[in-house]
Each structure stands twice: as structure tokens, then as C-alpha cells.
Amino acid sequence: MLATGCAQAGATEQGQQVHQLFVVITLIAAPVFVIVELLLLYYVFKYRKRDGDDEAAPQQEGSTRSLVVFFLIPTIIVATVYGFGEVTLASVQKQDPNPQVEIRVEGFQWEWTFYYLNEGFFTTGKTLVKPAEMVLPVDTPIHFQLVSRDVIHSFFVPAFLFKRDVIPGRTNEFTITPTTLGTYQAQCAEFCGLHHAQMTFSVQVVTYPDYLNWVKAQRKAAQNVTCPVTGSAITVTAKDTAWNTNCLAVPAGSPISLTVVNQDAGIDHNFAIYDSSQRKQRFFQTGRFSGVATNSYQLAALPPGKYYFQCDVHGPSMSGTFIVAKPGAP
Amino acid sequence: MSAVSAGVEPRRKGRVMEWVTTTDHKKIGIMYLFSSFSFFIIGGIFALLIRIELASPGTQILQPHLYNQIFTLHGTLMIFLFIFPVLNGFGNYFVPLQIGALDMAFPRINALSFWLLPAGGLTILSGFVAKGGAAAAGWTSYVPLARQLGTGEDLWILGLLIVGTSSILGAINFIVTILRLRAPGLSMMRLPIFVWSVLATSLLTILAVPVFTAGILMLFADRNLGTYFFDPSRGGNVLLWQNVFWFFGHPEVYMLILGAWGIVSEIIPVFSGKPLFGYRGVVLSFLMITALSFTVWAHHMFATGSVELPFFSATTEMISIPTGVLFFNWLATLHKGKIRLEVPMLFALGFIAMFLIGGIDGVWTASPAVDFALTDTYWVVSHIHYVLFGGTVFGVTAGIYYWFPKMTGRMLSKTLGLWHFWVMLIGFNLAFFPMHLLGLKGMPRRIADYPATAGWTLLNRISTVGAFTIAAALTVFLVNVVTTMRKPRTATDDPWGGNSLEWATSSPPPVHNFDRLPPIRSNRPVYDLRAAAAVAPVAAPAAPARGGDAG
Numbered sequence: 029m030l031a032t033g034c035a036q037a038g039a040t041e042q043g044q045q046v047h048q049l050f051v052v053i054t055l056i057a058a059p060v061f062v063i064v065e066l067l068l069l070y071y072v073f074k075y076r077k078r079d080g081d082d083e084a085a086p087q088q089e090g091s092t093r094s095l096v097v098f099f100l101i102p103t104i105i106v107a108t109v110y111g112f113g114e115v116t117l118a119s120v121q122k123q124d125p126n127p128q129v130e131i132r133v134e135g136f137q138w139e140w141t142f143y144y145l146n147e148g149f150f151t152t153g154k155t156l157v158k159p160a161e162m163v164l165p166v167d168t169p170i171h172f173q174l175v176s177r178d179v180i181h182s183f184f185v186p187a188f189l190f191k192r193d194v195i196p197g198r199t200n201e202f203t204i205t206p207t208t209l210g211t212y213q214a215q216c217a218e219f220c221g222l223h224h225a226q227m228t229f230s231v232q233v234v235t236y237p238d239y240l241n242w243v244k245a246q247r248k249a250a251q252n253v254t255c256p257v258t259g260s261a262i263t264v265t266a267k268d269t270a271w272n273t274n275c276l277a278v279p280a281g282s283p284i285s286l287t288v289v290n291q292d293a294g295i296d297h298n299f300a301i302y303d304s305s306q307r308k309q310r311f312f313q314t315g316r317f318s319g320v321a322t323n324s325y326q327l328a329a330l331p332p333g334k335y336y337f338q339c340d341v342h343g344p345s346m347s348g349t350f351i352v353a354k355p356g357a358p
Numbered sequence: 359m360s361a362v363s364a365g366v367e368p369r370r371k372g373r374v375m376e377w378v379t380t381t382d383h384k385k386i387g388i389m390y391l392f393s394s395f396s397f398f399i400i401g402g403i404f405a406l407l408i409r410i411e412l413a414s415p416g417t418q419i420l421q422p423h424l425y426n427q428i429f430t431l432h433g434t435l436m437i438f439l440f441i442f443p444v445l446n447g448f449g450n451y452f453v454p455l456q457i458g459a460l461d462m463a464f465p466r467i468n469a470l471s472f473w474l475l476p477a478g479g480l481t482i483l484s485g486f487v488a489k490g491g492a493a494a495a496g497w498t499s500y501v502p503l504a505r506q507l508g509t510g511e512d513l514w515i516l517g518l519l520i521v522g523t524s525s526i527l528g529a530i531n532f533i534v535t536i537l538r539l540r541a542p543g544l545s546m547m548r549l550p551i552f553v554w555s556v557l558a559t560s561l562l563t564i565l566a567v568p569v570f571t572a573g574i575l576m577l578f579a580d581r582n583l584g585t586y587f588f589d590p591s592r593g594g595n596v597l598l599w600q601n602v603f604w605f606f607g608h609p610e611v612y613m614l615i616l617g618a619w620g621i622v623s624e625i626i627p628v629f630s631g632k633p634l635f636g637y638r639g640v641v642l643s644f645l646m647i648t649a650l651s652f653t654v655w656a657h658h659m660f661a662t663g664s665v666e667l668p669f670f671s672a673t674t675e676m677i678s679i680p681t682g683v684l685f686f687n688w689l690a691t692l693h694k695g696k697i698r699l700e701v702p703m704l705f706a707l708g709f710i711a712m713f714l715i716g717g718i719d720g721v722w723t724a725s726p727a728v729d730f731a732l733t734d735t736y737w738v739v740s741h742i743h744y745v746l747f748g749g750t751v752f753g754v755t756a757g758i759y760y761w762f763p764k765m766t767g768r769m770l771s772k773t774l775g776l777w778h779f780w781v782m783l784i785g786f787n788l789a790f791f792p793m794h795l796l797g798l799k800g801m802p803r804r805i806a807d808y809p810a811t812a813g814w815t816l817l818n819r820i821s822t823v824g825a826f827t828i829a830a831a832l833t834v835f836l837v838n839v840v841t842t843m844r845k846p847r848t849a850t851d852d853p854w855g856g857n858s859l860e861w862a863t864s865s866p867p868p869v870h871n872f873d874r875l876p877p878i879r880s881n882r883p884v885y886d887l888r889a890a891a892a893v894a895p896v897a898a899p900a901a902p903a904r905g906g907d908a909g
Contacts, residue, residue: 046727053725057718064714067689072707077631077696085696090636094690095683098639102682106675106721113725114668120727121667179503180596182661182734186800189731193662195597196502197590200663213812217734217802219496221503222422225805 036187039208039233042120043189049116050189053109060105120190124203127171129164134343135174135181135194135216138223141344143305149246150305152345153229155269160229164206165239174200177343184217185231191217206233250305251334253349265289266297266319266339266346274348276337284327290319297339299325301350304336316341381465382869386472387451388765391758393476394444397435400483402829404432409789409825412818415810425806426494427510431482433497434514437614438521439479441750445617446471446528448757449556451765453532455860455867456550458541458875463534471528478520485510496804498607501588501599505581512581515574522571529563532556541859543878550858550881551634551641555620558644562609562616562651570606573599597664604655612651614746615713616644618753619684622706625760626688628856629703630695633882636687643680643687650677660729667726674724681717685710700854701775705756708783712748716741719794737797743790755782755835760854762839767847767865774838782831788824792817857882 038044075085132143139153140160153160164170174183174194184191187210192200194216216227234242255275260282265272269292278284288299300313312327332354338347377385407428411420420428450468454461462468485492490508493499504511536549536557549557577599579585586592588599627634634640653673656665688710697703719741723729732738755778763769801814808814852861861884863872876887 043731046731049725050722050728050731053722053728057721061714061718064685064689065711068692068707068710071689071692071695072697072699075630075692075695075697077698081696083696085631086694087633088635088690088694089633090639090687090690095636095639095642098636098683098686099679101686102679105682106678109721109725110672110675113671113727116727117667117671117725120730179506180500184734184800184802186731186735191661191730191734195662195664197594197596198664202663213800215802215805219426219500219503219804221494221506222426224426225422225807 036189038189039187039206039210039212040190041205041207043187043204044207045116045119046189049112052112056105056109122203123201124169124171127169127203129168129170130173131162131170132173132175133183133194134177135183135220135227136177136342136345137179137221138216138227139345140216140227140229143344144243144246147243147247148306149243149250150344151246152343152347154345155223156226157268157270162229162231163239163242164231164233165236166206166209166233168236168239169203169205171203172201177341179220180218181216181220181227182218183214185212185214187212187214187231193218209233209235254351255349257351257353261285261287263287263289264299265291267291269295269342269346271339271346271348275351276348277351277353278330280332280352280354281329283329286325286327287322288314288325289322290317292319295319296341297346298341300338300340301330302336302338305338305344305347307336311335313340379469381461381469383450383454383462383465383468384765384867384869384871386468387447387449389472390443390447390450390475393472393479394440394447397439397479398444401432401435401440402832404428404435406825406829408432409822411806412808413822414819415808415812415815417807420806422806423491423494426804427486427492429804430493430496430499430514431485434482434493434518435479436746437497437610438518439475439482441614441746441754442525442610443475444754445556445559445614445750446525448552448617448621448754448761449532449559450528452761452860453535453553453556454539455764455863455871456553456858457536457539457544458859458872458878459535459539460871462531463539464531467527468531471524471531474520474524474527478517478524480517481520482514482517485513488513498603499577499599500603501577501580501596504577504599505588512578515578515581518574519571522567522574525563525567526571529560529567532560533564536560541875541878547638547641548878548881551623551637552617552620552858554641554644555616555623558648559613559616561648562613565652566606566609566613569602570610573602573606576602597659597662600659600662601656604658605652607658608655609651611745612647615749616647618709618750618757619644621753621757621760622688622709623684624858625702625706625756626691628760628854629698629700629706630691631698631855632691632695633857633885634687635690635693636683637881639683640687643683646680647677650680657724657729660726661733671724671726675721678717678721678724685714685717700759701770701772701779702756702760702854704776704779705752705759708779709749709752709756712744712752712783712786716744716746716748719744732797734802735797736793736801736803739803740790740793740797743793747790748786752782761860762842763849763853764860764865764867766843767849768842768845769849769853770838770842774834774841778831778834778838781834782828785824785827785829785831788827789821790824792821792824796821852884855885855888857885859883862887 038047130145132145134141138155141150141152142162143150151161176194176196181194182191183194192202210233212231214229214231253275255277257277257279260278262276290297296316296318298314298316301311303309314325330352332352335350337350411418411425488509492510493514494507495504576587580588586594588594588596623634654677656670657674659665723732759770759775796814796817849865851865862876876883880886
């Protein structure tokens with residue numbers, strides 16, 4: 029227990045402080061442990077009743093003075109531990125007022141979506157298919173907001189020596205500053221049902237230039253999704269909490285007839301169209317319905333352009349690009 | 359009918375009916391112990407299934423949905439239907455004896471408290487045949503997850519309502535018994551320390567369990583009646599559940615350990631040949647812990663971000679002060695004693711050595727900044743098992759070896775007892791120490807699977823080996839009990855040289871407990887009796903016989 033002491037030193041500024049506190053508590057607790065266990069063994073050997081020894085033991089019942097001493101010793105110990113703990117706590121709880129990077133983390137059964145709020149894109153995982161990936165610049169304070177779509181989850185990065193619960197109806201916030209380059213495995217730490225164990229993600233800490241390149245690539249990828257127009261009647265299928273496509277295209281100028289197939293027994297889905305993943309404007313939204321079921325809808329024609337669609341129950345992990353193509357375009 | 363009952367002797371009840379209809383606290387106590395150990399075996403089999411599943415990455419024998427049910431019911435059965443009732447079993451049998459009473463204050467309510475237990479336990483277990491399976495939200499049953507699950511969750515709520523009712527009735531019975539039925543001369547400060555522990559436990563029970571009952575009723579209403587206490591989308595609050603649950607749940611932890619402290623504090627003085635050192639300090643510590651345990655609940659919620667961290671960290675650190683005092687008193691009792699290493703004493707010493715680890719590893723998590731790293735990992739699983747297994751189960755086992763001759767008139771085999779102790783001590787540490795390290799490596803609790811690349815496999819394997827080693831130790835224990843029960847009753851009234859009144863009657867005691875009571879002039883009346891006999895070999899003058907029925 030002592031040798032591995034809070035395993036790693038912590039890959040963030042805050043994690044390093046937590047590690048130091050762990051070591052301090054260990055230095056206080058370990059002697060208590062060793063002394064009490066050794067005293068116990070020593071007494072058992074020293075005062076063991078030998079054969080033929082019929083003398084009675086001294087019948088001490090303990091004085092008030094011993095009682096006071098017995099209360100005093102642990103009081104001093106825990107007051108010391110408490111003092112160290114408070115100093116570290118105040119430090120790791122500090123939030124950065126002007127963070128360069130702000131990430132909104134959405135937990136849902138059973139994956140994660142990370143919205144990079146200042147950069148305007150998101151990354152997401154697909155349950156049992158692909159864990160979410162988060163990329164962070166090193167030595168930069170990063171502010172997190174945690175929200176849940178369904179039940180309680182917990183955002184836990186072991187290498188950061190930190191976790192915070194992700195709670196429906198509440199936004200939790202904290203700031204951390206990664207200090208060590210590397211890729212770290214992370215996962216949900218609050219039991220959240222069937223596939224809790226698979227609710228993993230990875231955190232990659234990279235240099236600032238690498239981070240900027242990654243952001244550029246993500247933005248480009250988000251804009252470059254395209255698909256051919258097949259007609260004004262489209263079908264989209266939800267299965268295993270995923271759409272069968274990440275791109276739908278319809279011609280401009282004609283009403284759209286949409287069929288939504290939900291093949292997930294007992295799971296609610298819907299289908300909604302927005303201006304972008306920021307969801308500032310909504311153009312269309314079906315009601316939620318549970319699978320297995322199929323529903324059809326009629327939509328008025330939309331102006332040409334690129335839109336964003338998602339299932340509102342599952343968010344960006346079930347999303348894609350909705351293209352309304354100008355007449356004559358392929 | 360009247361003609362029959364007139365002159366004819368009433369037909370003697372069959373043996374089964376005798377147990378089913380009994381209101382004798384000793385029979386009820388034994389039924390408590392029997393029922394508890396049955397649930398312990400079921401919960402233990404669940405534990406072995408969990409350990410098999412986690413021995414390797416990938417799915418071994420339990421699909422995730424079944425795994426979630428198994429770990430949920432492992433925790434639920436162990437806490438509500440094994441540990442708490444097993445301590446109640448000792449309380450039922452020995453509180454009336456230790457205070458020189460004929461029975462509990464309300465014998466029929468006592469029988470009711472017992473019979474509610476198997477009813478509640480079976481209700482919870484019946485979830486396995488319900489649609490959607492048994493409860494699978496963990497023994498803490500956090501919302502909103504607990505609102506999503508099937509009928510098993512409702513059966514879990516119903517079962518715990520029944521078990522909670524049993525606990526409340528039992529606690530009221532203990533409090534009245536201890537306050538009103540003590541023998542002449544047995545003042546509160548002469549109470550055997552085990553009786554104090556039962557009194558403290560009972561106070562906690564009547565203050566905490568009704569809160570839990572209210573919580574699970576709200577959960578039931580949310581699930582079935584369209585209320586939304588815990589639904590944030592309609593004005594409810596999911597953290598309300600955690601506050602209510604842990605307001606009960608932390609006192610509950612002390613309800614699960616105080617009785618074991620009481621047992622160990624009885625045994626150590628007897629086998630050291632000394633009085634309990636600092637009796638007043640131990641009583642004071644029990645009462646301080648009882649009070650403080652209602653102020654620490656939110657330390658289970660540090661990571662929710664909704665807790666006044668410095669306050670709950672401070673109260674949590676404070677509760678370790680009276681706990682530390684207990685350790686000092688136990689060590690001081692051993693100091694300069696004449697220590698006899700009989701099996702009950704070994705388990706009591708094992709208790710001190712192991713519970714110390716469970717006490718100390720709680721100090722890290724009492725500090726919120728460290729708790730952010732460790733909570734909800736296997737560190738916490740290790741901590742709770744060092745407290746409840748290394749602590750309570752070792753203490754309870756000490757109690758069984760200690761009181762078995764009193765309850766049955768038979769001495770358990772010392773040889774098998776030694777095997778039981780050493781195999782269990784080794785198995786226990788193999789099973790649970792590696793979990794500290796897994797927690798430090800970041801393995802979350804309650805996961806049905808982990809990747810081979812995580813580096814957790816070896817430690818999990820060791821833990822699984824340890825779990826089966828514990829199972830082997832318990833098999834030795836069962837063999838010991840079964841073979842001993844086939845032997846004749848040879849135990850004397852006082853085989854260990856005990857201190858408290860149960861050793862002043864026959865083994866097993868008669869239905870009315872005592873033919874006569876010795877005079878009570880200290881908290882060790884039976885020791886006083888022996889000491890007097892040693893000084894004046896002529897038989898000490900007998901106290902007046904108690905009541906007409908004793909003659």
C-alpha cells in the first residue's frame with residue numbers, strides 16, 4: 029500500500045497536489061498502523077499465560093488521566109491530517125476564470141460526448157463500438173462542465189487522480205491543467221446500469237501546436253461530410269442506439285417525406301433537424317417513441333444548405349449531416 | 359372442545375411447531391443466527407460468482423445484466439440480512455442473560471421481528487424470477503437508475519420495508535429491555551459492555567431506519583405512483599435520494615460494527631484475566647460515535663460537487679477519535695494480562711489487527727481531495743470489507759466460539775477452530791488487500807468486465823484465490839459445528855472464566871434463564887463470585903432465589 033502510494037504522481041497540476049497529500053497522510057498513518065500492530069503482537073507474546081503460572085493479572089481498570097491521554101493522541105493526529113487536507117482541497121477546487129479551453133462533457137448510457145465550446149465542434153463515442161476520445165493541450169488550464177442526459181455517471185481519469193459525478197439536473201464544473209504528455213484511459217466511475225463497464229474514453233494530452241492541428245482537422249471533418257441526393261422520400265433507421273447513416277440528402281424545393289424506423293426494443297428515440305450541432309435553431313422535431321416501431325412524417329421544404337440532425341434522446345452520439353441540395357446539384 | 363381441554367393434558371407440540379411458535383428469546387436468538395448464516399452462505403456464493411467473473415478479462419460466467427443483479431444482492435443480503443441480524447441474534451440471546459432478565463420486554467414482538475426477516479429476504483431474492491430480473495442498481499440503489507429497472511427493484515423496496523420494520527421493532531424491544539428489566543444492583547455503569555453496544559445500536563436503529571423507510575417509500579412512489587421526488591425534469595432532485603440514503607446509511611455502518619466492538623470488548627478482558635481497561639472511556643466512545651454518526655453522511659457524496667466539503671471532512675475525521683480510544687483500551691487491557699490464546703481470543707485479536715486496517719484506510723478517503731481519486735474505486739470496496747469482514751465477521755466469529763458452549767452445552771473443537779482462524783485470516787487478506795492496490799490503479803467498483811490492457815488481472819486473480827480460501831475456512835467452520843452438535847453436552851457452566859451473568863447459569867440455560875442470581879456489585883459479577891470463592895473456599899452465601907418460578 030505504501031510503496032505504490034497513490035500509484036502515479038498525477039498527470040495534472042491538481043493531481044500532483046493530491047498525490048502529495050496522499051503521501052503526507054501515508055507518512056502519518058503508516059507509523060500508527062505499524063505501532064499498533066507491533067504492540068498487539070508484542071503484548072500477545074510477552075503476556076501470554078505460561079503453563080503453571082497461576083498468578084492473577086493486575087486488575088487495572090484505567091484512570092481518568094489515561095482516558096484523557098487516549099482521547100488526546102488521536103485528536104492531535106486527525107487535526108494534523110485535517111489541516112493538510114484543507115490546504116490541498118482549497119487549491120484543487122480553484123477554478124480558472126478565463127480558461128482557454130472549455131469542454132462540456134455529456135454523459136449518457138453508455139458513452140460520452142465532448143463539446144469543445146470555443147472551437148465549435150464535438151467528439152463522441154458509440155456504445156460498445158467506439159469509445160470517445162478527448163484531446164487536451166498540455167500546460168493549459170481547461171475548464172469542464174459536466175451534464176448528464178439520463179442517470180448519474182462519474183467522469184474519472186485515474187491518471188489525473190480526479191473524478192467528479194455527472195448528475196442529471198445539475199452542472200458540475202472544475203478546472204484542471206494537464207502537465208504530462210500521454211494517452212490516458214478513463215471511464216465512468218458511478219454505476220450506471222447494463223454496460224457501465226464499457227463506458228470508457230481516452231484522454232490524450234498533446235503539445236499546443238498539435239492541439240491546434242487536431243482542432244483544425246476536426247472542424248474540417250465536420251464540414252466535409254456529404255452524400256448524394258436520392259429523392260425527397262428518405263428513411264432513417266435506429267439500431268443499437270446508432271443511426272444507419274451519418275448523412276441524409278434531399279432536394280430543395282419539394283416537401284420531404286421522412287420515415288423513422290426504431291429497431292431498439294424498449295428504447296426511446298426521436299429525430300430532429302437543427303441549424304448545426306450548436307442547435308441554435310430547430311427546424312423539425314418528431315416525438316419520442318419506443319422501439320420496435322416505424323413512424324412516417326411530412327416536412328415542408330427547407331432552404332438549401334447544410335443542417336444537423338440528431339436523436340434528442342441520445343444527442344451527438346446519434347447525429348449526422350442533413351443536406352438540402354440546390355436544384356441541379358448532384 | 360371444553361370436554362377435551364378439561365382433564366386431558368394438552369398435546370405436546372412437535373419440535374418444529376415448538377420453534378415456530380416460540381417466544382423464548384434464546385430460541386429466537388438461535389433462529390436469528392441460523393437465518394443470518396443461511397443468508398451469509400447465499401451472499402457468499404454471490405461473492406464467489408463475482409470473483410470468478412473478475413478473475414479474467416472478458417465474460418466468464420455472468421453476462422453484465424446478471425452480474426449487476428448478483429453484486430446488488432450480495433451487498434443487500436450481507437448488510438441487511440446477515441450482519442445486522444447476526445448481531446441481533448447475539449443480542450437476543452445474551453442481553454436478557456447478561457442483565458439477569460427472564461426474557462425480552464416484549465416476547466411476542468420479538469418473535470414477530472424475527473419472522474419478518476426471512477420474509478423480507480425471500481421477497482428480495484424472489485426478484486430473480488421476476489420480469490427483468492432482481493434488483494440491479496447496487497445496494498445503494500441510486501436514482502435515476504433505480505427508476506429504470508424492472509419489478510425486481512420493487513421487490514427489493516418491499517423486502518427492505520419488511521426488514522426495516524423488523525429492525526425498528528427489535529430496537530425498541532432492546533431499549534425497553536435494557537432500561538427496564540435489569541436485575542437488582544445492575545446499574546447502567548455496571549452493564550456488560552456488549553449490552554452497551556446493543557443499546558447504542560438500537561438508538562441508531564430507531565433514529566436512522568425510519569429515514570431509510572421514508573426514502574424507499576418515495577422511491578416506490580416515484581416508480582409506481584407517478585410522483586417525482588427524484589426527477590429533476592419535473593422539479594425533483596436526484597441528490598435528495600443520496601442525502602436520505604446516506605443519512606441512514608452511515609449510521610447503518612456503525613449499526614453493523616458496534617455489536618462486534620461489544621463482543622470483542624467482552625472477550626479480550628476474559629482471556630486476558632483483567633477487567634476491560636477504561637470501561638467508562640469505551641461507553642463514552644460508543645455514545646460519541648452514536649451521536650457523531652449522524653453528522654458524517656455526506657462524506658459518501660464528496661464527488662457529487664454538492665457537499666459542504668470542509669464540514670463533512672471535519673466530522674468524519676472527528677469520528678475516528680473515539681474509535682482510536684477503543685484501540686487504546688483494547689491494547690491496555692492486554693497489557694500485563696495473562697493472555698490465553700483460545701479460539702475466541704484469536705478471532706478477537708484478528709479483529710483488532712484487521713479492523714485497524716479498515717479504520718486507517720478510511721483516513722485517506724476522509725480527506726476530500728484524496729477521496730476524489732479514490733471514491734467509487736476498489737479502494738472503497740477494500741475499505742468496507744476490512745471494516746465489515748475483517749471487523750464485524752471476525753468479531754462475530756469470536757462471539758460464536760465464545761458463546762457456543764453457553765448456547766448448546768458443547769465446546770467447538772479447538773483444532774478445527776485454529777484451522778478456521780488461520781485459513782480465514784490468510785484468505786481474507788488475499789481477497790481484500792489487493793483491492794487497495796486495484797483502487798490506486800484506478801479500477802472502478804461495480805464493473806462486470808475490464809480490458810486485459812488495464813493491468814488489473816493479476817491482482818484480481820489473487821483476490822479470487824483469497825475468496826475461495828475464505829470459502830474453505832468457512833467449510834471447516836461448518837464441519838466443526840456439525841460434528842460438535844453430534845457430541846454429548848459436556849460444556850461446564852463457565853468454561854472460559856467469564857465475567858458477566860450468562861456464565862452464572864447452566865449451559866444451555868433453562869427456559870427461565872436463572873435459578874438464582876449472584877449478587878451484583880460491579881460490572882463483573884461472575885468474576886466477583888470466583889474471587890470470593892478463592893478467598894473463602896467455603897461456598898459463598900447464595901443470593902436469594904429469584905421469583906417463585908425459579909424454585
